[in-house]
Every structure is written in structure tokens, then in C-alpha cells.
Amino acid sequence: MGIKSDIRLIDDNGLRIDGRLPNQLRPIKMEVGVLDRADGSAYIEWGGNKIMAAVYGPREAYPKHVQEAEKAIIRARYSMAPFSVDERKRPGPDRRAVELSKVISEALESVIFVEKYPRTSIDVYIEVLQADAGTRVAGITAASLALADAGIPMRDLIVGCAAGKIDGVVVLDLNKEEDNYGEADVPMAILPRTREIALLQMDGDMTYEELTGAIEMAMEAAQTIHKMQIEALKRKYVEVE
Amino acid sequence: MSNSKFTAGVIPEMKRDYIHRLASKGTRIDGRNFDEIRPLEIVKGYAKRAEGSALVRLGRTKVLVGVKIEVGTPFPDTPNMGILTTNAELAPLASPTFEPGPPGEEAIELARVVDRGIREGHAIDLEKLVIEEGEKVWIVFIDIHVLDYDGNLFDASGYGALAALTDAVVPASRYELGDDFKLPVLHYPVPVTFAKIGNWIVADPNLDEESIASARLTVTTNEEGHINAMQKGLSGTFTYEEVQKVINMSMNIGAKVREIILGDSDGKED
Numbered sequence: 001m002g003i004k005s006d007i008r009l010i011d012d013n014g015l016r017i018d019g020r021l022p023n024q025l026r027p028i029k030m031e032v033g034v035l036d037r038a039d040g041s042a043y044i045e046w047g048g049n050k051i052m053a054a055v056y057g058p059r060e061a062y063p064k065h066v067q068e069a070e071k072a073i074i075r076a077r078y079s080m081a082p083f084s085v086d087e088r089k090r091p092g093p094d095r096r097a098v099e100l101s102k103v104i105s106e107a108l109e110s111v112i113f114v115e116k117y118p119r120t121s122i123d124v125y126i127e128v129l130q131a132d133a134g135t136r137v138a139g140i141t142a143a144s145l146a147l148a149d150a151g152i153p154m155r156d157l158i159v160g161c162a163a164g165k166i167d168g169v170v171v172l173d174l175n176k177e178e179d180n181y182g183e184a185d186v187p188m189a190i191l192p193r194t195r196e197i198a199l200l201q202m203d204g205d206m207t208y209e210e211l212t213g214a215i216e217m218a219m220e221a222a223q224t225i226h227k228m229q230i231e232a233l234k235r236k237y238v239e240v241e
Numbered sequence: 242m243s244n245s246k247f248t249a250g251v252i253p254e255m256k257r258d259y260i261h262r263l264a265s266k267g268t269r270i271d272g273r274n275f276d277e278i279r280p281l282e283i284v285k286g287y288a289k290r291a292e293g294s295a296l297v298r299l300g301r302t303k304v305l306v307g308v309k310i311e312v313g314t315p316f317p318d319t320p321n322m323g324i325l326t327t328n329a330e331l332a333p334l335a336s337p338t339f340e341p342g343p344p345g346e347e348a349i350e351l352a353r354v355v356d357r358g359i360r361e362g363h364a365i366d367l368e369k370l371v372i373e374e375g376e377k378v379w380i381v382f383i384d385i386h387v388l389d390y391d392g393n394l395f396d397a398s399g400y401g402a403l404a405a406l407t408d409a410v411v412p413a414s415r416y417e418l419g420d421d422f423k424l425p426v427l428h429y430p431v432p433v434t435f436a437k438i439g440n441w442i443v444a445d446p447n448l449d450e451e452s453i454a455s456a457r458l459t460v461t462t463n464e465e466g467h468i469n470a471m472q473k474g475l476s477g478t479f480t481y482e483e484v485q486k487v488i489n490m491s492m493n494i495g496a497k498v499r500e501i502i503l504g505d506s507d508g509k510e511d
Contacts, residue, residue: 074476095349095352095353096353098346098349098350099346099349099350099353101346102346102350102474103350103472103473103474106474106475106476107476109476110476110477110478186471191478194478195480195481196478196479196480197473197478197479197480197481197484198473198478199473200458200471200472200473200479200484201471201472201473202468202469202470202471203357203360203361203469203470204361204469205361205362205363205463205467205468205469206467206468207466207467207468208466208468208488208489208492211468211488212485212488215481215484216481219481
């Protein structure tokens with residue numbers, strides 16, 4: 001965020017460098033049940049992002065001292081493949097991945113009926129295979145499908161979506177260039193049914209009006225992404241006549 | 242510290258009921274209003290070997306932040322900027338739940354949230370910290386040392402970091418690079434953290450409140466009323482209306498805190 005440059009991110013026609021309108025999402029494709037061994041899995045392509053999510057559990061939490069007597073623990077692990085970015089990323093979790101894993105775990109826990117599975121863990125593995133900005137929200141969207149695929153009872157199908165600010169304009173779903181040279185990024189996770197906010201981060205510089213505009217934009221787009229999630233689940237689980 | 246919980250111990254159900262009952266009457270366990278922070282006291286220049294430092298007391302939470310400044314090589318993608326790095330140590334002396342060892346996820350999140358506010362809020366002018374473009378720059382290390390944990394480390398650490406930066410002097414003469422100069426501070430981003438307890442939202446939660454909170458939201462705003470950073474935590478949720486309310490309260494409280502941080506303090510402790 002905020003690298004200074006002369007790059008114009010919005011042209012005279014109000015279009016972005018990839019030709020999108022300010023409130024337009026990148027193309028999104030989702031597929032459920034892509035891995036054999038996992039209890040649930042999903043794959044998402046979101047702009048230039050390619051991300052796989054797998055769910056294992058509920059299973060006995062290990063080591064034992066992490067068990068909670070009254071609920072399942074949710075352990076999400078966000079991980080980027082070394083080849084997912086231009087400059088090779090050293091394998092293993094860096095500080096960013098540790099923070100993202102924490103906030104993603106908390107966001108996913110908000111929808112899962114954890115009290116149904118005491119002493120267990122539900123492990124959610126998010127692997128970013130190709131990164132193009134917005135990986136955490138795409139990862140959450142895929143994780144949500146993988147949880148549904150694993151049959152984990154949830155009170156909603158959580159959706160990840162980001163908005164931000166580039167060249168002084170509030171826009172939806174920043175791509176890599178917009179993320180690098182833009183002015184603010186607001187990643188969110190939303191419960192589409194109740195419109196509750198389960199994850200909310202922000203960095204950059206925004207006025208109150210810009211920030212609330214961005215939040216509203218992401219919340220609106222969450223409804224669209226939610227429909228795509230349902231379609232993806234139906235493609236796996238509803239038989240075609 | 243590893244694998245320890247931020248929320249110390251198990252708070253008895255009774256205390257939870259008590260806090261809820263008080264909230265329904267519009268007050269809190271220590272008598273504060275919902276939008277009232279604990280007494281804040283900042284002593285700048287506490288650690289004399291540091292280039293800048295601040296001891297923060299936020300209620301009974303105590304945090305010492307030190308700034309060290311050294312010469313180093315810039316990152317290849319930002320050859321004309323100094324470097325800022327932030328680290329947090331949850332020292333085991335601060336709580337029975339903090340364990341020695343490498344930083345756990347709580348310490349990492351704490352450091353990254355404080356860093357985000359300082360960095361995105363452009364608290365320091367990194368462009369003025371270049372000695373030789375692409376070769377030599379000043380590296381500013383912010384080290385957060387938590388000494389006594391009674392809740393809300395995000396704010397205590399954020400206040401300490403900003404205060405320590407305003408106290409810091411770049412030690413140029415030590416490296417024979419001319420005269421020492423005050424670290425150029427551009428903006429004053431201030432975080433304010435809120436906890437959701439039942440359907441109530443309270444500012445600056447203490448440890449008891451933190452341990453029963455369902456959700457947490459930190460909003461960092463600057464002196465122009467712009468928002469620079471946000472971080473939501475815990476497994477509960479916020480409605481959009483609650484988020485709007487929190488942002489507004491954060492600006493109001495942040496303005497008062499900023500005055501305290503910028504207030505005079507000669508650094509002579511006791």
C-alpha cells in the first residue's frame with residue numbers, strides 16, 4: 001500500500017487498469033470438493049488468485065492441552081506457496097501469515113456451531129498457489145465452501161470481500177497493482193444472511209465517508225459472491241436432471 | 242511466549258453476570274462510562290540508553306516502548322526511504338499466562354497492528370531518513386515491552402510507540418554522520434480499542450472485560466480525522482451500525498489521547 005508512483009490507476013473514462021468499473025468484482029470461479037483426502041475442500045480463482053482450501057475435522061484436538069471442554073477449536077492456517085509471488089517467498093509462516101491465520105480462524109469461528117464438538121479441532125488449510133491481492137478474502141470464501149463440503153454445521157456461509165481506495169476513488173476488490181500503488185485496502189468477511197461483520201481490517205488513509213462507502217460496497221458485493229458460493233455447492237450436490 | 246491465552250484465567254460466571262448487569266445500568270466494573278478510557282499517564286525518556294522511549298500506564302496496564310535507531314541498507318524496492326520495524330515482547334513478568342519463548346500469535350498481531358497505525362498513518366517521515374540513496378538509511382526499531390497486563394495492550398502499546406517516536410533523537414554523531422537530530426514526526430495516529438460485551442460496546446476494555454468480550458475492534462485515526470488502520474478480533478461479530486459508532490468514538494477519544502501524548506513530560510520518573 002502507498003508506494004509512491006506516477007502510475008494512474010483510473011483513466012479519463014473512470015475505468016481501472018484492468019478495465020473494471022469502481023464497484024466491479026474481478027471474475028470469480030469456484031469449485032467444491034477438489035481434494036480426495038480432505039473432509040471438505042474447495043478451489044477458487046478470483047482475478048489472478050488461485051487458492052485451495054481444505055478442512056480436516058472435527059477430529060480430536062492435539063496436543064491435548066489445546067482442547068477446550070465446551071467447544072471445538074478452529075485452527076485456520078493461511079499459507080503462501082513460495083512460487084505464488086514474483087519474488088520467491090521463503091516457505092513456512094512469516095509474521096503476516098501468522099496474523100492472517102489468527103484473524104481468519106476467528107472470523108470462521110463466528111459462523112461454526114463450535115459447541116457441538118467439544119475437545120475437537122476443525123483444521124482449515126488455505127494454500128495460496130498464485131497471488132494477486134485479496135488472497136485472505138478469497139481464501140476465506142474458499143474456506144467457507146470447504147467447511148460446507150465437510151458437513152460442518154454453520155449459521156451462515158461466510159464471504160470474504162475487500163474494498164479500498166485508489167487515485168482518491170473508493171473501489172471494490174483491489175488487484176495487485178491497485179494494492180501496491182493505491183491508498184487504502186479494507187479486507188472484510190461478512191455473514192451474508194445477517195450482514196454481520198466477522199473480519200474487518202484496514203490500512204491506508206481514508207476519511208469517514210470513504211471508509212463507510214468502502215464497507216458498504218464490500219457488503220453489497222458479498223451478496224453477489226454468496227450466490228456464486230451457493231451455485232458452486234449446488235454443482236456438486238444437486239443432481240442435474 | 243507461546244500457546245498462552247491473552248485472556249488470563251477463567252473468569253467466573255458470576256463476574257460475567259455482574260459485568261452484564263452493570264452494563265445494563267450504563268456503567269462498568271471500574272465505574273467508567275462506556276466511552277471512557279482508564280487514566281492514562283505517559284513518561285517520555287524513561288529508558289536513557291534508547292534513542293527514544295515512553296513508559297505508559299493505562300489503568301493498571303503498563304507498557305514500556307523503546308526506540309533504537311541504527312544505520313543499515315534500504316530495501317531494494319524503497320531505496321529512498323528509511324526502514325521502520327516493530328516488535329512486541331509479552332514479557333513473562335507481565336502476566337501468569339505469558340510464557341517465555343519466541344513471540345506467539347498474540348505478540349505478532351500486537352506488533353503488526355501498532356506497526357500498521359504508525360506506518361500507514363505516516364507518523365515518521367521515512368524519506369528524511371536516507372543517508373545515501375540505495376546504500377545507507379536509518380533503521381528505526383520500535384520495541385514494545387509489556388510489563389503489566391491488565392487488558393488492552395493494543396492501545397497502551399500504540400500510545401507508547403507514538404510517544405517514544407516523538408521523544409526520539411537520531412544518533413547521527415555516533416556514526417560520524419553530522420549532528421544528532423530529532424526524529425522527523427509527520428502525523429500522530431492514535432489507536433482506540435473497543436470490546437463488545439453482550440450488546441454493549443465499551444472503550445479501552447480492562448482484563449476482566451476483555452476476557453468476556455465476544456469481539457474487539459481497534460481503529461487508528463490521525464489528527465486530521467482520517468482513518469489509518471483497523472483490526473477486528475475475536476470470534477464475535479459487529480453490525481455495520483456498530484462499526485460506524487466505533488469509528489466515531491475512536492476519533493473523539495483519539496483526539497483527547499493525542500493531547501496527552503503530545504503533552505509536556507520531562508522524562509524524570511518520580
